């Protein structure tokens with residue numbers, strides 16, 4: 001069963017600077033929700049609030065019937081929040097296999113394996129199992145970062161700019177993989193992006209952020225509206 005993730009009126013500060021102002025986002029079960037916005041508007045901060053890396057100063061985040069505000073990151077991972085960070089954060093000196101196995105930490109002994117469907121989604125990971133993470137291209141590292149998050153058996157997958165610096169053919173593979181996870185695994189997906197075409201193609205629901213606030217939310221087709229696009233123009 002897929003689980004809803006609900007972000008309600010959260011504030012987040014870095015010292016005296018307020019990065020998020022009463023942000024509310026509902027990630028409906030089994031749907032892809034995309035948050036769009038220019039550089040520095042608060043997209044990564046929103047995801048780090050969800051994963052527990054950054055603390056919120058107001059509001060609440062709920063995952064199914066669990067409230068997360070006081071839960072440390074490892075508990076959120078155990079509840080089923082999988083995270084693919086910006087810049088991928090692959091361990092460059094570990095092999096692909098070892099990078100995937102870092103996802104075992106929160107799993108019971110019987111679950112400590114790499115589900116076969118991960119290699120079907122990203123065959124390159126299987127063919128490069130014994131290569132070092134640092135030897136992979138950016139796109140291959142992104143596939144590895146998604147694979148590593150999937151090893152944790154997430155119910156919701158949270159991705160920070162999965163298309164950043166990646167070649168078009170691999171962007172297509174990643175888009176297909178996210179649609180498979182939604183359609184065949186019933187996963188709830190939250191991603192932040194600057195690449196509009198990718199979101200138009202794969203997202204169900206969109207939120208548009210500007211300077212720490214949500215300016216618009218609606219279906220992905222709203223990306224074609226002039227009043228929505230004005231918040232995304234550089």
Ligand SMILES: Nc1ncnc2c1ncn2[C@@H]1O[C@H](COP(=O)(O)OP(=O)(O)OP(=O)(O)O)[C@@H](O)[C@H]1O
Nearest residue numbers: 014017019037038039040041042043044045046086
């Ligand atoms: N660790 C930090 N300390 C202080 N300020 C920060 C920190 N991280 C982010 N900020 C500031 O908070 C604001 C939001 O940053 P955030 O990284 O969430 O934006 P973003 O939309 O993800 O941008 P990008 O696309 O560049 O990653 C920016 O003004 C940024 O400078």
